[in-house]
Amino acid sequence: MRTNTPPIPHPDIGTDRPLRRLTRWVTGLAGALLIALTAGQAVAARPDLLPAAAAFRLSAELSRDEITVRYDVAPGYYLYRDRFRFDVLPPQVRASSPLLPRGKVKEDEFFGRVEILRNRVVIRIPVALPAGTREVRLKVVSQGCADAGVCYTPQEDDLRLLQGAGATRPAAARDTPHESLLDELRGSPDAGDSKH
Amino acid sequence: MTKARYLLIVVAVGLLGLVTGLYYWSADDQPSIPEARVASALTTPLATLDGAPTSLDKWHGKVLVVNFWATWCAPCRKEIPEFVRMQQALGAQGLQFVGIAIDDRDKVRTFVREAGINYPILIGELNAVDLAKSLGNDLGALPFTVVFDRNGQVIQTELGATNEAKLRPVLTRLL
Numbered sequence: 133m134r135t136n137t138p139p140i141p142h143p144d145i146g147t148d149r150p151l152r153r154l155t156r157w158v159t160g161l162a163g164a165l166l167i168a169l170t171a172g173q174a175v176a177a178r179p180d181l182l183p184a185a186a187a188f189r190l191s192a193e194l195s196r197d198e199i200t201v202r203y204d205v206a207p208g209y210y211l212y213r214d215r216f217r218f219d220v221l222p223p224q225v226r227a228s229s230p231l232l233p234r235g236k237v238k239e240d241e242f243f244g245r246v247e248i249l250r251n252r253v254v255i256r257i258p259v260a261l262p263a264g265t266r267e268v269r270l271k272v273v274s275q276g277c278a279d280a281g282v283c284y285t286p287q288e289d290d291l292r293l294l295q296g297a298g299a300t301r302p303a304a305a306r307d308t309p310h311e312s313l314l315d316e317l318r319g320s321p322d323a324g325d326s327k328h
Numbered sequence: 329m330t331k332a333r334y335l336l337i338v339v340a341v342g343l344l345g346l347v348t349g350l351y352y353w354s355a356d357d358q359p360s361i362p363e364a365r366v367a368s369a370l371t372t373p374l375a376t377l378d379g380a381p382t383s384l385d386k387w388h389g390k391v392l393v394v395n396f397w398a399t400w401c402a403p404c405r406k407e408i409p410e411f412v413r414m415q416q417a418l419g420a421q422g423l424q425f426v427g428i429a430i431d432d433r434d435k436v437r438t439f440v441r442e443a444g445i446n447y448p449i450l451i452g453e454l455n456a457v458d459l460a461k462s463l464g465n466d467l468g469a470l471p472f473t474v475v476f477d478r479n480g481q482v483i484q485t486e487l488g489a490t491n492e493a494k495l496r497p498v499l500t501r502l503l
Contacts, residue, residue, distance in 0.1 A: 178487045183467055215400075242405045275400070281488045282469040283401040285430060285457060 182206055184284040188276055191301045194268055194293035197260065201272060202299070203253040208279045213247035215286070217273035218257060225268050226260040266295040361482050365462050370480055372459045374428065374450040377437055382450060385480070390424040391502045392476040393495070396452070396460045398431040399439045403489040404471040408443055410492045415447045421503045422478070428452045430470065477502050
């Protein structure tokens, strides 16, 4: 059985028509605003990228016979295994070669096979402390990149480590590499031995 | 709420959107870098590969693309061949690429030769890192590219690798 239903009024018919038109106009404006906002961000800084200090969070600890250096590398970032430098002071402290973890081999189109380190990186530096020495100064240079396609200038950190004091983090956020560091590390996909 | 009041609110929101949109639209052409800072950036002392002092204001009047890079930066090396091609194609129209390498002079010299770079390369020390920061590269990361118009105003900045497809529309407008 068929029933007669009253016709549904067309949405544009009736007194609401100017209002609907205006609403569409405003919606259009909002769209234009969104596009303009997006365009504005294209020339701004990259909010998706972390500062080096946050991308490569460093801490170090001194025990009786070893310095333990830890990097917490944020997801999407990596450190070059062959670009670390370590300086242990004072000179009376005898430091052996750092023991670095094996990295993941990356076939770089420009540098060939390079080893990169991600996630948690633990580096051990055996030390022989002179009698009575409970504090050392550790200078660390590191260099890394983001998968997003940027590389950070080499970063230098200077830490004072006190035996038994636990993990120490850099006093201030790194944001500028040191002049000496640029001299030292500039260039070096092929350089890379640690000083100790 | 009466219909008239509703209409008024809708129109007010629309106008606000229009004004904000126009503001950001114009901001697309002028990244918010203070004029004085740009002027200072253009006169920052840099050095040529031969060690001669120079600065970016030497190329005033050209459409200038300044690229901060280093030989140890893989994304930097990747984009340079495109810059070489664009310099070749658009140089006669007033386009000038300038590279600022934060790197060892000898390594840069070797790479310039190997890559056939056809535009000036300057050597930056710590001041080049500061220069990049003053132009909006807060992270001090590489590569970083800045487009200036013929009046020395910053038109576009790009942190991370760029390419011809990204640069062409801007450069075509400026040349």
